[in-house]
Amino acid sequence: MGNNISKFYGKLHLRTIIVVPFLLQLVTAVGLTGWLSFRNGQEAVNELATQLQVEIGDRVGQHLDVYLATPHLVNKINVNALKLGFLNFKDLEKTGKYFWKQLQVLNVSYIVFANTKGEYIGAYHRNNGIYSIDIFNPSTKGKIISYGTDGKGNRTKVIEVVDNYNFKEEPWYADAVRSGKPVWSQIYQYKDEKTTLAISASYPIYDRNKNLIGVMGIDLILSQVSDFLRNLKVTREAKVFILERNGLLVASSAPEKPFTFINGEAKRLKASESNEPLIRETTQNLMQRFGNLNEIRNSERFYFNLNGKREFVQVKTWQDEYGLDWLIVVVIPEAEFMKRIHANTQTTIILCAGSLIIAIFLGWKTSKWIVKPILALNNAAKKISERDWEQKIPTGRSYEIQQLAKSFKKMTLHLKESFENLEQKVKDRTAQLAEANSELEQKNALIRKVFGRYLTNEIVATLIDNLEGLKLGGERRIITILTSDLRGFTATSERFPAEKVVEILNFYLEHMADVITKYQGTIDEFMGDGILVLFGAPTARENDAKRAVACAVEMQLAMLKVNEQMKTWSLPPLEMGIGINTGEVVVGNIGSEKRTKYGVVGSQVNLTYRIESYTIGGQILISESTLREAGEIVKIKGQKQVQPKGVNQLISIYDVDGIGGEYDLFLTKAKDELFRLSEVIPIQYTILDGKHISSNVWNGTLVELSAKEAKVSNTNGEGDEMPPPMTNIRLKLLAPNDGRVGEEDIYAKVLEAQAEKGNFYIHFTFIPPSVKEKLEEIYKSSS
Numbered sequence: 023m024g025n026n027i028s029k030f031y032g033k034l035h036l037r038t039i040i041v042v043p044f045l046l047q048l049v050t051a052v053g054l055t056g057w058l059s060f061r062n063g064q065e066a067v068n069e070l071a072t073q074l075q076v077e078i079g080d081r082v083g084q085h086l087d088v089y090l091a092t093p094h095l096v097n098k099i100n101v102n103a104l105k106l107g108f109l110n111f112k113d114l115e116k117t118g119k120y121f122w123k124q125l126q127v128l129n130v131s132y133i134v135f136a137n138t139k140g141e142y143i144g145a146y147h148r149n150n151g152i153y154s155i156d157i158f159n160p161s162t163k164g165k166i167i168s169y170g171t172d173g174k175g176n177r178t179k180v181i182e183v184v185d186n187y188n189f190k191e192e193p194w195y196a197d198a199v200r201s202g203k204p205v206w207s208q209i210y211q212y213k214d215e216k217t218t219l220a221i222s223a224s225y226p227i228y229d230r231n232k233n234l235i236g237v238m239g240i241d242l243i244l245s246q247v248s249d250f251l252r253n254l255k256v257t258r259e260a261k262v263f264i265l266e267r268n269g270l271l272v273a274s275s276a277p278e279k280p281f282t283f284i285n286g287e288a289k290r291l292k293a294s295e296s297n298e299p300l301i302r303e304t305t306q307n308l309m310q311r312f313g314n315l316n317e318i319r320n321s322e323r324f325y326f327n328l329n330g331k332r333e334f335v336q337v338k339t340w341q342d343e344y345g346l347d348w349l350i351v352v353v354i355p356e357a358e359f360m361k362r363i364h365a366n367t368q369t370t371i372i373l374c375a376g377s378l379i380i381a382i383f384l385g386w387k388t389s390k391w392i393v394k395p396i397l398a399l400n401n402a403a404k405k406i407s408e409r410d411w412e413q414k415i416p417t418g419r420s421y422e423i424q425q426l427a428k429s430f431k432k433m434t435l436h437l438k439e440s441f442e443n444l445e446q447k448v449k450d451r452t453a454q455l456a457e458a459n460s461e462l463e464q465k466n467a468l469i470r471k472v473f474g475r476y477l478t479n480e481i482v483a484t485l486i487d488n489l490e491g492l493k494l495g496g497e498r499r500i501i502t503i504l505t506s507d508l509r510g511f512t513a514t515s516e517r518f519p520a521e522k523v524v525e526i527l528n529f530y531l532e533h534m535a536d537v538i539t540k541y542q543g544t545i546d547e548f549m550g551d552g553i554l555v556l557f558g559a560p561t562a563r564e565n566d567a568k569r570a571v572a573c574a575v576e577m578q579l580a581m582l583k584v585n586e587q588m589k590t591w592s593l594p595p596l597e598m599g600i601g602i603n604t605g606e607v608v609v610g611n612i613g614s615e616k617r618t619k620y621g622v623v624g625s626q627v628n629l630t631y632r633i634e635s636y637t638i639g640g641q642i643l644i645s646e647s648t649l650r651e652a653g654e655i656v657k658i659k660g661q662k663q664v665q666p667k668g669v670n671q672l673i674s675i676y677d678v679d680g681i682g683g684e685y686d687l688f689l690t691k692a693k694d695e696l697f698r699l700s701e702v703i704p705i706q707y708t709i710l711d712g713k714h715i716s717s718n719v720w721n722g723t724l725v726e727l728s729a730k731e732a733k734v735s736n737t738n739g740e741g742d743e744m745p746p747p748m749t750n751i752r753l754k755l756l757a758p759n760d761g762r763v764g765e766e767d768i769y770a771k772v773l774e775a776q777a778e779k780g781n782f783y784i785h786f787t788f789i790p791p792s793v794k795e796k797l798e799e800i801y802k803s804s805s
Contacts, residue, residue: 496610510788597639
């Protein structure tokens with residue numbers, strides 16, 4: 023990290039180094055001061071908002087305490103007057119005047135008494151300022167008749183008649199009767215003034231025997247609470263509102279009414295559906311924060327963001343002994359207090375920008391005065407670096423620069439002498455290194471040429487470039503292993519001279535090696551006609567499994583060229599089987615200090631050989647782990663369950679048809695149709711176990727034949743078992759007349775294809791030329 027910092031500073035101009043730190047100090051000081059000022063202002067705003075919210079909440083609570091206590095206090099006074107005989111509810115006319123006089127001095131809108139006989143007397147202070155007395159009794163025939171009054175409370179003319187009125191269904195009467203004690207009614211609307219929402223303080227009155235006499239009620243108009251909230255001195259954008267626990271709006275400081283009209287009927291408004299954004303969003307935030315308004319038990323303060331701006335919220339509970347349980351909510355936008363702070367911040371930014379401009383100018387002038395002689399020395403140094411030794415060394419305006427110039431002049435003289443001596447030494451040493459390098463390149467070329475015939479280029483490069491590559495030892499690594507083998511080549515090789523066998527193998531292996539090299543495979547070894555290839559060692563790549571499958575497909579396609587040459591040599595075509603497996607093995611240098619081989623060991627290598635042993639000519643079988651690593655681009659045409667030797671359970675192997683994606687390689691599909699023989703061909707066959715031939719001999723007949731396959735019928739008897747699928751067998755043809763056994767051996771593999779009982783299918787892996795000609799004649803005549 024220290025080197026990186028040094029490199030960074032090394033690229034900076036001296037003028038920048040002089041000016042920038044000074045500017046950074048200035049900007050940091052001014053910016054930090056402005057930030058601290060802003061933060062302190064913001065904290066002061068939070069504190070002020072909290073104090074204001076507490077004060078407003080307390081004032082609203084005190085107002086509710088006084089305003090809502092009045093009706094119940096008047097009810098108690100009237101009940102006491104009744105008990106003392108000053109008030110007689112049997113004389114409803116005097117009672118009406120008494121209520122009328124109370125309205126003159128009390129801040130209530132309606133005082134009423136109704137008895138169980140269906141009689142009703144009330145005094146009403148209407149919204150238009152008129153005082154009226156309302157009467158309801160059996161003589162009014164279900165109507166409330168409202169009379170205007172004079173200055174003494176005497177009734178005058180009828181001013182309103184309300185039909186079909188049943189006071190016993192009204193909340194102020196029904197709630198009191200139901201509870202049997204003084205209560206608040208539900209908030210309800212007047213039938214004659216539908217835009218008026220009221221709440222009644224109801225008081226049930228009983229005689230000495232606890233029999234209900236009637237209910238006295240006093241109404242409060244809730245719009246008076248809203249008027250009080252609007253007159254509070256908060257801020258211009260602040261909102262104060264009161265909620266019931268069910269979310270319905272009781273009153274608010276907003277001009278919006280706490281109700282809405284639906285089909286001509288007034289319906290109370292939910293605060294969460296208010297047209298006032300601040301009231302609506304605050305209520306929704308309360309419900310999200312607490313889940314339910316009933317969960318708010320104490321005074322709570324918090325803030326939320328509305329349109330990117332903070333809103334301070336205080337919610338306070340208000341309750342009384344008669345059952346009211348309301349929430350007082352005070353919302354104050356932070357922006358109301360932040361205007362002055364933002365103005366101060368703008369002033370700070372302007373001052374900071376002005377200071378920065380002045381500092382840049384002064385720094386530039388100062389640095390220019392300091393740097394000018396240093397730049398002259400730098401130009402002189404550049405000329406000297408070009409061996410222009412005769413330079414005039416400039417002197418500066420300060421003592422330090424003058425001393426630097428003198429030292430520079432002395433250094434120039436010493437450099438001139440040293441350079442001349444060094445130049446000669448470099449010439450001599452360069453000639454020596456060139457000679458040594460030429461010898462080393464010749465030796466490396468020889469090593470690559472000699473060892474490249476026995477090892478892959480990657481392994482040779484590792485040995486030459488890295489001495490650690492010579493050490494014995496290995497490492498565990500997940501790689502993909504490919505092994506191939508020619509079907510029936512052992513029997514073919516026995517029919518030709520050794521020189522011809524080697525010529526065939528060299529031609530075949532040359533083509534296979536070219537394909538393997540193309541796909542960056544490492545040829546671990548040639549084993550006669552077999553090849554062992556590693557993908558992922560010594561160099562691991564992400565697509566090892568994919569390249570292995572693509573390599574196998576192209577190897578099978580390359581067999582077409584190989585067999586064209588075999589045909590030119592008048593030799594039978596070769597067939598190759600390939601097995602591929604992916605798993606963990608040990609790879610590295612194996613052997614001794616005298617003799618070392620880069621190789622691979624492990625059970626996964628043996629499993630690969632087992633998988634290859636299940637193949638027939640032209641087939642590629644891969645393990646489940648290879649299919650999983652290679653992915654969906656591998657195209658499969660078949661799957662089988664096998665249990666190879668040394669494996670304790672069944673495994674799945676897959677028959678590859680090709681590979682898509684960037685490789686786009688697919689095996690050719692040769693048509694090989696079986697035809698039933700008009701005359702069956704008698705045979706004897708024995709089962710091969712590895713390289714060993716079983717001593718048991720079975721009889722059978724070839725009943726169907728194609729160019730590469732046949733169907734065998736077992737003639738030994740129903741009790742004899744059929745050879746298991748994937749088994750290698752050796753066949754001999756029998757003379758049709760006397761049953762003599764032929765001398766030529768035919769080799770084949772039992773296929774998995776289902777045949778009727780006592781029959782099985784085989785794929786020929788080797789047919790001697792003489793026998794092949796005979797079978798081809800029979801096949802052509804049958805087809």
